[in-house]
Every structure is written in C-alpha cells, then in structure tokens.
Amino acid sequence: MSMNINLIPPEKLAEGSKVKLSVCEHEVDMYWRVAIEVLEVIAENNRKGEPTVMVVPYGPLGPYARIAELVNKYRISLKKCVFINMDEYLNEDGTYIDYNHPLSFRGGMDRTFYSKVDEELNVLPENRIFPEPGNEGRVMEIIESYGKLDMVFGGVGINGHYAFNEPPEPGEVVTPEEFAARPTRTLKITRETRTINAFMNCGANIEAIPENCITVGMKEMLLAKKVRMCMPRDWNAAALRKILHGEKTASVPCTLFQGHPDAMVYAAAVATACPVSQIRVYNK
16 A cells, blocks of 8 residues: 555545545534435335335444434334344354443444334334344345345444454455455454454453454445445544555455445544654654
C-alpha cells in the first residue's frame, strides 16, 4: 500500500473510489442518517407489501434509539422485518456468553432497541435472529428463503473488519475471493479488536473481552442490495482510506465491498483526518 493514501486531503476522499462516502459533521448526525435510510428501505417495502430482510449490528448503537423514535412517532411497522444480527461473543466452549452479560449482543439488542419500540409495531420475536453456534447455515437459509437481503449496516473495526470477519493472521495467505466466500462461522477475535473493544466498552480491561465469537460471513453480507459501513471515530481514519483507496485485500475485509454495486461509508468528520499529516526523515 502506498503511503500517499494517508495524505489525501479530507475533501478529496472518495474521488475515484468504487465505494461512496457520506461525511457527517458529528457522530450523532451519522446515526440519524443511518436511521433514516434504514426506515426508508422498510417503509418502501411496507408500501409494496414485501418483507424487509436486513443484517444489523449491535454496534454502533446510536442508530437504534433514533430508529425506535422514528418508528414510534411515524407508526412505521416493523412486523414484516427480519433482523439478522451480525455476531455475538462466545464462551471458551463455543456457547453464547450469557444473555445477561453486559457485553452480550443478544441482551443488548433487547435492552437498547426492541424494548423501546411500541409492541404493535415491533419486529416479531421469531424474526430477531442471531447466528447460532452449531447451526451456522441458518443465516444463509433465511436469506435464500426470502430471496433477498435488502441491506446490511454496521460499524467497521480498527483493522477494517465487518461484523467479526477478522483479517487473516500474519503469514496466512488468503485471496480476496477466498475471504469473500467465507460464510457464517465461529472464530478467534484478533488482539487488536479485543483491545479497541476493551477501550470502548470496559475501561481498557482486555481480559474482560471474550476471545471467541460467531459472525455472519462476508459471503452472506455481499448478497445485500445495500451495504452501509459506519465509521464514527478518529481511530477509523486509517481504515477509511484503505477502504476507499487501498487495494482489495483480505487483510482489510471491508475493501471487498469495492466490488459491490451499492456500498457506502457513513463517516464522522473526525474519521476523515489524515492519519499521517507529515513525514519526517531523521538522520542519526
């Protein structure tokens, strides 16, 4: 990768890129934009009498309060929605962490979103899906049964991952095509992901972050009609430039969306800053 992508001025980002960019002044503006687009997709399907099938994240959480508020205010029914969550932490034995664990995405979705939506408008309990250890093929089966995946949205990891589709370990040779074909599966979480998640969620106590997870694969998510990547943090800056202007590589999983017909990054302005603003050479 050439260093010059880190020197592209923020106002020049996405010029010539196969991935679109929507820059938001503040993080909260990004959450509103995501919420509005999610509901536009749902409202259009409702108008046509069609179901809505989405792969959704537990993070970022910001869109959920806004989706719930708009659903309740404008009476937008989610009854025909199928929400497939991207991922969940696992115990060492490969089972889900406890629903009541503060890091559980399953418990978190109920606390953060489903409990906030008026019941007569809410997603049906049977359509609140999580990938299941031992039944990994269910996600693809659901998508195939509906014949579509309308949208996937979610945050991008510090190493450019999406859901928990972690890049290959150093020394592991994986082509972009091979990585794009990886389906829903269980795997080990990389140390950099566990570190940033610890920083974000539990006072940088990395030991508190589980080492194992289950994730919806790139294979399923690449089927979505719309792919939306959320990058609200200053530490997203390097990955943002790789996604927009870097090579397509399994080492930065979100670069695989460069070949998608409708992929876009929603980024807060802080994520567009130059990761390297000046290069100095010191002679010793």
